[in-house]
Amino acid sequence: MLTKLTHDIATLSRRHWLAATAGLVLGLAAFSNAKAQETIKVGVLHSLSGTMAISETTLKDTILFLIDEQNKKGGVMGKKLEAVVVDPASNWPLFAEKARELITKDKVSVVFGCWTSVSRKSVLPVFKELNSILFYPVQYEGEESERNVFYTGAAPNQQAIPAVDYLMKDEKVKRWVLAGTDYVYPRTTNKILEAYLKSKGVKQEDIMINYTPFGHSDWQTIVADIKKFGSAGKKTAVVSTINGDANVPFYKELGNQGIKATDIPVVAFSVGEEELAGIDTKPLLGHLAAWNYFQSIKSPENEKFIKAWQAYTKNPKRVTNDPMEAHVIGFDMWVKAVEKVKSTDPDKVIDALPGIEAKNLTGGTSKMLPNHHITKPVFIGEIKANGQFDVVWKTPGLVAGDAWSKELEGSKDLIGDWVGKKCGNYNTKTNKCGGQGS
């Protein structure tokens, strides 16, 4: 065993040597080639190590895949695209450093990156100061609209609110558990949901809010509490903003304590195909997730994309998920904007992006709005035994993303408008830019 291991290491390093030399030669060739033929550089700012690597590595691969596809079509404006990948290692301050490095040192024209809200907040000042473009692909809490950022994931009104509407109408849910991980996205989302539920006549005693630390693994008490809360004779549902890793023990405990989706359904905003790949999904049958994309959706675009993606990753079982689709849309929009203004100059591209349309993978056409969010369809899917989702409900058309929530006191008068008003937080009551969010 040990000798085998050392042998492996020896051969590995030899192989690495070869790879490194080959890489160097190729790199030199590419470099001299680059001199001859200029490329457009695209920055990829996703964690490849640390806690978030589980989710973000796939997004890095997605962008590399999209660049590869685009280059096969001849690149953008006749120039090849070149990816610059950095690893911010799930370390929030490092995100800002790496972003600065990408923009100043590597001179990238655009950056695709970030997952957690805290990483996005940490790079914001860098993108503002150096005037570059960030495409952010993950569903988030809203309450933000920045000139340099384009939000291709869902705002709360494109995920959380429709999900609650579905439960209220179709499942006749009267009692609500809002369970989340203790950080900014669940806290803000739950604040919005609480306000929304109250506006629909749900009483305070019918709402239970619960926060747990990152990576929480002992769910016994909380699941028992949910069970107890659900035994008040009214239909109960759990709205889960529990993040990533902690979901697995949460669902396991639900299954073990015998809470079935027919008794208390859980609708999750952060659980997708990728997360389910690590668990036995049979006990989860019927629990719900709300997203703007599911791998199981039948459309010619989606089938083509899944096929190409699985061929590119050489893994016929590789799943696709919602943030990946957001990158697909965002990338397409950026390419169209650059080709429209025939330049990668950030100011020109930023001005060109609102109004650009791109096909999404579910058969519709998404549009970039003046508030830098996009229009998206909303789907509710039920978990199937094979780890995929069965769409049980969808919005009739596309929903426009609200940068500022209409449910919260502090932000209901605010809009983001980078076309007419040139302002991310324009107050429609006072007609002034610079209103306060909450």
Added chain:
Amino acid sequence: MSANFLDRFRAVLLAILLAACFAVPALAGPFEDAVAKFANDDFSDTDEAIGAVATSGNPLAFPIISALQDGRLSADPDTKQVFVTGADGKIIDAATGAAVDKLPDNAAAVRLNNRLRRAVEAALGGLTLLSPDPAKRIAAAQSVFKSHDENALPVIDGALAKETNKAVKAAFAEARAAILLYKSDATELEKLEAVAVIKARGDQEALALLTGLGSDVPPNVARIAASAIASIQSDLQMWSMVQNAWYGLSLGSVLLLAAIGLAITFGVMGVINMAHGEMVMIGAYTTFVVQEVIRTRYPDLFDYSLLIAVPLAFLVAGAIGVLIERGIIRFLYGRPLETLLATWGLSLVLQQAVRTMFGPTNREVGNPSWMSGAFELGQITITYNRLWILCFTLAVFVILLAMLRYTALGLEMRAVTQNRRMAASMGIATSRVDALTFGLGSGIAGIAGVALSQIDNVSPNLGQSYIIDSFMVVVFGGVGNLWGTLVGAFTLGIANKFLEPVAGAVLGKIAILVLIILFIQKRPRGLFALKGRAVEA
């Protein structure tokens, strides 16, 4: 030639006639109409079909509904034909019961959502009340209890009269009470009796049923129901204390399991080993590899996978532990700060190594059948995986204790930790003992990984989430004392679980940390401080 043609023509004619014979009644009967609705792929049509089929009294109703529940009911959207694939793979036409050779190519499984799944459960409950299997009858009675569907009342009454099994009889009586309580035309007396039966049941579902009662019941019933609710609630309150204590024991056993290896390396040897958590992770990944091999080569052995993984995890983690001690730690004895930094660096190296080898995503480690599910003890639910982990932890603890007490290695370990120079003078190879002790501590961490893989994510970060808790337990319990670790782990577990319902998971954890800091101020050597000269060594 022409005769041949005539024959064929006759055959076709016959086939058409036959099809017509079957098709005409298929279109006429309400049962057949209902079955055809399954093919519409529309949730409300499926809902209607379930209701109509379940109450049709047709012998095919049970196979159809149970096939629907298991995803074995499929429909052809073009011809509106519906098929049941039996558990044995035989296919029949759902409307007629006629055998079919194979499913049409465009037949797709009939989809369900949660609302429909509830309807299916209720329908099945009504259909299996007369099943010969008592367990199935109880399950059926439970689902009727939950759905309190009036249509099931005659069946329940009939079944109740015939029933001889005591447990099933009680379940039927409860189901009957639930129906009567919600039946609008039941008499007041019937409703009062129903409340009494449900009150006797006394669990959360009974509570749900009683609290869900609307305001349109006779005032007497409402009053009695309110007092029943109060009495069930106070009962459940007591049970929730028992439940908290159980959860505390369970959390304590997890803490103990994670910390017990550290109690050896840190407690006995005094090495601040930040890579301890990674040993736990390596144990969990060993379990994953064992299960992968079993899944692909010997699927029958799956239920024994953990038993196989335990010794392997011990050996793998132990061997890596010995390597670490020989390669790094032995050069750093007596320099705690350097040890801390070196082992912390090592933990990052190990994490990234695992990430490169197995990928950043979680790996699926399955629960063997004997570790899945739960049983009811009074009004609390005890999950098998937690129960087994508690037993396993105690077994590991006892074995470790016996090993230190009764084996030669244990004696040498104690000798070296108490007085290194004296032990060396007596001819004990102290550096060999150091390596073995560290290996033992790491190996036990590996075993912990096997157990933790059952309740937590198997990811490269698995160890990180346990390292702080482990140090907390060892320091709180008293460095160098295994009993201290035991008491410390269970105290922290139980305290945490009693605080959690009051303060919430986040605040509860903070409160525990603050309490420990205060405690350490008062007693710097922990609960069970070592006394005597060993302390100074």
